[in-house]
Amino acid sequence: MKIVLENLTKEFPSRNKKNPVPVVAVNHVNIEIPDGKLIGLLGPSGCGKSTTLYMLCGLQRPTEGKIYFGDKDVTTLEPQHRGVGLVFQNYALYPHLTVKQNILFPLQNFKGAAKLSKQEMLDRAEHVASLVQISELMDRKPSELSGGQQQRVAIARALVKQPRVLLLDEPLSNLDARLRLQTREEIRRIQRETGVTTVFVTHDQEEAMSISDMIVVMKLGVVQQIGAPQDVYDDPANLFVAKFLGTPPINVFDGELRDGHLYIGDEAVMPAVVREEEEQASEDTLESADASEQPEAAAEAPEQPQAAEQPEAAAEDGVRKVVVGIRPEGFILNPQGKFGCTLRSVEIMGRDCSFVLTNEASQKDIVRAIVDAANRNMAPDEEGKIHFDLKPNKVFIFDANTEKRIYIEE
Amino acid sequence: MAADFKQKISGLFKRGSQADGDIMVADRKALRRAPKIKDNDLLSNQRHGWLYLAPALFLLLVFSFYPLINTFRLALLNGYNAMGAVGGEKFSVGIENFKVVVQNVDFKQYLKNTMLLCVITVPISTALALLIAVLLNSIKALQKLFQTIFFLPYVTNSIAIGMVFNAMFNRVGTGDLIVTQGIINNIIMLFGGDPVNWVNTGSTWGANMFVVCAYIVWNALPFKIMVLLGGLQNVNKQYYDAAQIDGTSKLRTFFRITVPLISPMLAYVIITSFIGGFKEYSSVVGIFGEKMGPPASDGQMNTIVGYVYSAVYKANYGTASAASLILFAIILVVTAINGYVSKKRVHY
Numbered sequence: 001m002k003i004v005l006e007n008l009t010k011e012f013p014s015r016n017k018k019n020p021v022p023v024v025a026v027n028h029v030n031i032e033i034p035d036g037k038l039i040g041l042l043g044p045s046g047c048g049k050s051t052t053l054y055m056l057c058g059l060q061r062p063t064e065g066k067i068y069f070g071d072k073d074v075t076t077l078e079p080q081h082r083g084v085g086l087v088f089q090n091y092a093l094y095p096h097l098t099v100k101q102n103i104l105f106p107l108q109n110f111k112g113a114a115k116l117s118k119q120e121m122l123d124r125a126e127h128v129a130s131l132v133q134i135s136e137l138m139d140r141k142p143s144e145l146s147g148g149q150q151q152r153v154a155i156a157r158a159l160v161k162q163p164r165v166l167l168l169d170e171p172l173s174n175l176d177a178r179l180r181l182q183t184r185e186e187i188r189r190i191q192r193e194t195g196v197t198t199v200f201v202t203h204d205q206e207e208a209m210s211i212s213d214m215i216v217v218m219k220l221g222v223v224q225q226i227g228a229p230q231d232v233y234d235d236p237a238n239l240f241v242a243k244f245l246g247t248p249p250i251n252v253f254d255g256e257l258r259d260g261h262l263y264i265g266d267e268a269v270m271p272a273v274v275r276e277e278e279e280q281a282s283e284d285t286l287e288s289a290d291a292s293e294q295p296e297a298a299a300e301a302p303e304q305p306q307a308a309e310q311p312e313a314a315a316e317d318g319v320r321k322v323v324v325g326i327r328p329e330g331f332i333l334n335p336q337g338k339f340g341c342t343l344r345s346v347e348i349m350g351r352d353c354s355f356v357l358t359n360e361a362s363q364k365d366i367v368r369a370i371v372d373a374a375n376r377n378m379a380p381d382e383e384g385k386i387h388f389d390l391k392p393n394k395v396f397i398f399d400a401n402t403e404k405r406i407y408i409e410e
Numbered sequence: 411m412a413a414d415f416k417q418k419i420s421g422l423f424k425r426g427s428q429a430d431g432d433i434m435v436a437d438r439k440a441l442r443r444a445p446k447i448k449d450n451d452l453l454s455n456q457r458h459g460w461l462y463l464a465p466a467l468f469l470l471l472v473f474s475f476y477p478l479i480n481t482f483r484l485a486l487l488n489g490y491n492a493m494g495a496v497g498g499e500k501f502s503v504g505i506e507n508f509k510v511v512v513q514n515v516d517f518k519q520y521l522k523n524t525m526l527l528c529v530i531t532v533p534i535s536t537a538l539a540l541l542i543a544v545l546l547n548s549i550k551a552l553q554k555l556f557q558t559i560f561f562l563p564y565v566t567n568s569i570a571i572g573m574v575f576n577a578m579f580n581r582v583g584t585g586d587l588i589v590t591q592g593i594i595n596n597i598i599m600l601f602g603g604d605p606v607n608w609v610n611t612g613s614t615w616g617a618n619m620f621v622v623c624a625y626i627v628w629n630a631l632p633f634k635i636m637v638l639l640g641g642l643q644n645v646n647k648q649y650y651d652a653a654q655i656d657g658t659s660k661l662r663t664f665f666r667i668t669v670p671l672i673s674p675m676l677a678y679v680i681i682t683s684f685i686g687g688f689k690e691y692s693s694v695v696g697i698f699g700e701k702m703g704p705p706a707s708d709g710q711m712n713t714i715v716g717y718v719y720s721a722v723y724k725a726n727y728g729t730a731s732a733a734s735l736i737l738f739a740i741i742l743v744v745t746a747i748n749g750y751v752s753k754k755r756v757h758y
């Protein structure tokens with residue numbers, strides 16, 4: 001079933017009496033989730049992922065905006081009538097009931113026409129149990145299960161009533177690295193098999209990228225970008241998204257746009273002409289975004305408001321301050337390359353190797369470049385520098401003030 | 411989560427023993443690593459331990475263990491009495507004292523009174539306390555205020571509360587000259603009922619029983635509410651969220667989630683109130699005075715502990731000891747049954 005979030009906003013009243021600015025946990029969020037897809041809700045801690053999920057299942061009421069399941073407005077519908085299954089961050093399995101009783105619990109609540117016979121309930125419970133592969137654990141108590149098993153029980157309990165929507169709140173955060181990998185594959189498999197529309201909350205970008213059909217990146221309650229994981233990775237809309245996705249993380253430099261080139265430090269690392277229509281368009285959206293900005297949103301996202309004036313002023317003398325993001329895999333070794341970095345060390349990781357470098361203009365202490373392991377013995381020049389060419393599609397340019405992407409001519 | 415909770419619970423009930431266990435483990439590990447040096451340390455540690463325990467141990471020996479053993483001794487000395495003992499009389503060993511107690515008509519009446527008090531008040535007060543605790547837990551505004559109000563009887567002298575209960579049920583005046591029927595009767599009359607003779611001369615055993623039970627329930631509430639409220643506040647709210655999403659009715663949530671999750675507290679409350687109920691005495695004194703019954707019906711509401719006291723007053727230490735041992739045995743059996751049931755029913 002398709003889910004639409006329209007202008008969804010959640011404010012929590014401030015506890016601070018002197019400065020009663022409400023906390024805007026979710027800020028005018030618009031998302032459209034296609035039927036039967038798994039979408040990953042992604043963002044750093046406190047960005048409003050759980051709040052969004054709780055509004056989806058009805059445990060919290062939005063301050064503003066609407067939620068549609070299919071064509072039906074469910075904004076004010078009670079949780080029990082929404083037909084959602086929720087897997088809590090810590091599973092919330094009833095500790096005094098066995099696995100079987102836990103799974104049967106939602107079915108025993110059915111009333112009237114939906115009421116099932118004992119046998120039907122058992123059949124359904126056994127079916128989901130085999131789906132998540134816990135059939136042999138049915139008589140255990142939750143305290144006698146491993147974290148991964150508990151998680152599968154929680155999923156079974158959420159699935160058994162055949163929900164129209166499955167919501168998972170950081171379900172893997174309690175598991176160790178290996179189990180996490182394994183269970184996320186399992187979630188993907190179960191979701192495919194059941195075809196239930198699923199929202200998966202996580203702050204782990206790798207997790208979200210690997211299993212989602214679509215990811216939604218959030219920051220401070222505001223949606224930053226929505227798209228297929230690879231598209232968002234290849235084409236980040238702003239610096240935050242670029243920094244948030246990818247391991248190892250993207251390298252970030254201070255740079256300038258002038259004379260039709262991108263400069264990092266004194267080096268013109270590649271030709272770069274700002275796309276005219278892009279510039280126009282981005283200014284338009286900036287202005288309209290500014291106009292629609294809520295007063296309380298200003299407090300939440302301080303970097304947005306100053307946006308409108310700055311870029312033009314900087315652009316006037318033909319020099320535009322920018323921030324440059326270069327993915328670690330965006331470097332091509334070339335002794336004649338235009339971009340030089342001082343070599344610190346080389347880390348070998350089997351097929352690839354990672355050059356650990358420094359650069360004056362880098363915002364972080366080290367710069368990381370991943371190249372084929374065959375090049376691991378590459379000697380630096382007499383100044384201790386390694387030179388690179390850059391893959392244009394791995395270099396992203398952002399406005400230094402707004403941190404929004406600046407698109408350049410191909 | 412479950413483990414978490416479990417730990418909290420066990421922490422609640424046996425914090426001491428758990429800490430001891432930890433120390434023991436630590437010590438043993440240390441011992442394995444460096445046996446020679448640590449051996450001395452361990453000994454001096456133990457010495458310190460005994461030193462700290464000594465005052466408490468001394469008091470326990472004098473005021474608990476000695477009386478306990480002596481009770482057994484006295485109970486088994488046929489016809490033991492203080493006067494005789496002082497006079498150098500020797501007593502044979504046997505179960506004469508127990509026979510005297512069991513064959514005593516009064517004792518049977520007191521035993522029945524005590525049993526009934528337990529059976530009636532424990533379920534009522536526990537259910538009522540649970541209801542009030544759930545209500546208290548569900549309100550946000552004024553919760554602290556109500557908590558304080560419900561807790562007030564706990565810090566009030568129970569004899570004083572007994573006297574207040576007596577006043578509420580007491581009729582003042584006789585025949586045509588009734589000053590007041592007591593506030594309870596006034597309420598009954600307000601609804602068109604006939605006044606009942608609750609505690610005055612000629613009042614029935616049933617009416618007396620009702621008053622004592624009402625008193626005991628009232629008196630037991632604060633402590634139980636406090637324990638159960640503590641349990642309720644420890645229940646993770648997510649269980650309720652999960653239940654709500656699954657469309658669980660309020661009633662089902664209460665019986666299938668809330669009650670099992672606070673079952674350790676419930677078991678604790680029930681066991682302690684059974685024990686308290688068998689030792690009931692001061693409530694009757696509070697309402698009826700030392701005569702343990704309404705005027706002219708002395709001992710109508712007396713209890714086992716009351717029997718023991720009166721035997722002690724008459725210097726019949728032998729029968730007093732035997733009666734206490736019978737009470738002890740009853741409590742032991744009831745607690746064992748409780749323990750057995752709660753092992754099946756308590757979920758942690």
Ligand SMILES: Nc1ncnc2c1ncn2[C@@H]1O[C@H](COP(=O)(O)OP(=O)(O)OP(=O)(O)O)[C@@H](O)[C@H]1O
Nearest residue numbers: 012023024025044045046047048049050051052203
């Ligand atoms: N009941 C509440 N009252 C006040 N503020 C709240 C409440 N619940 C959440 N918030 C605030 O709303 C913001 C978003 O919280 P939310 O729980 O949605 O974050 P999250 O993205 O799930 O984070 P995490 O990854 O740490 O779970 C946070 O700043 C949080 O402090």
Ligand SMILES: [Mg+2]
Nearest residue numbers: 049050051170
């Ligand atoms: Mg969260």
